[in-house]
Amino acid sequence: MCVTCGCGESEPVTHSCDYPHDDHPHEHGHSHAHSGARLIRLERDILAKNAEFAANNRRLFAERGILVLNLVSSPGSGKTTLLAQTVRALRDEFPVAVIGGDQQTANDAERILAAGAPAVQINTGKGCHLDAHGVGHALERLPLPEGGVLFIENVGNLVCPADFDLGEAHKVVVLSVTEGEDKPLKYPNMFAASGLMLLNKTDLLPHVDFDVGHCLEHARRVNPDMAILRLSARTGDGMEAWLDWVRREQRAVLAQQASYLETHLATTRIRLTLRGG
């Protein structure tokens, strides 16, 4: 008998939806399990495990008032130079730390350390992205920048990191003018997932065929809500607007932490009062 709907079929039934089968949506209402088998509904996100680790990371960041930014881009967009300059500019205002992801070498972490912030490198080996579990373990090797900013420099790859929530407040996508102005259209998932886009290496604009207007139009088409800033990490041009954005977001995290703590404190006081004596 079919164990799904008890319809009395005793012979193995060919499933109503035969492989290959990915070009049309359909229902499973009348699918039959083979005899001796059972259908189990799971309704579970494939990335559920990563989401759990990301939620743990996010809770820790909120408790410690840490703004976490996940920097994503293609290889060679200038993320490490940008981060080194950012660390130099902000390290005296609040604690800053960096987690860097690369397949191999600790070169990037060394450049960040030289800029004056604690940094750890995650070598993903053959992996093409960081995941929330790996970031959780990296946090054990890093002094947490309480009340400050943790930058996560993801593996240079505009595809895979888009799917993996690390517990960050925002993904920040870095695009340089030496790349194609149609990258937002070619890698839409990443631009759709990002809260801020930094157009980097603007000092090279006179030397390359890069239409900024087109690029921004493409980016807005994919993600109308994304903020966009132009800068050159090398010359410092436009850096102040980016630093202000980071300061503002950091402040918002602190304000949120303060409001949570105030509510928590008020609740605890009321409990104490009710307890009497």
Added chain:
Amino acid sequence: MHEFSLCESIVETLTTQTRQQGFTQVRRVWLEIGALANVELDALRFAFEIVRQNTAAATAELDIITLPGRAWCLDCGQEVNINQFFDPCPLCGGYQWRLTGGNELRITEMEVE
């Protein structure tokens, strides 16, 4: 490339659930993947065949159901079909829409014995 990570996640869920519910083998699994999800289906199938080896899902067949991209157009005030992130609204030609469906990555069901 991250299709391998996704398959590791899928196989882990399948094997854990199979064991916990007292079964030994997964025969078939159904996934729902949104048309705008960041997944290459051929790569996903290829990775699944490799990752499933030596697990309770070693002979499991993979059935993938694609869900269409859906969006709410703010200008039109209604739901429309979207095939790509850079598609304009098919009604008004604008880009002020928000995705409401099509980025799913879900294991919906499995057949075990």
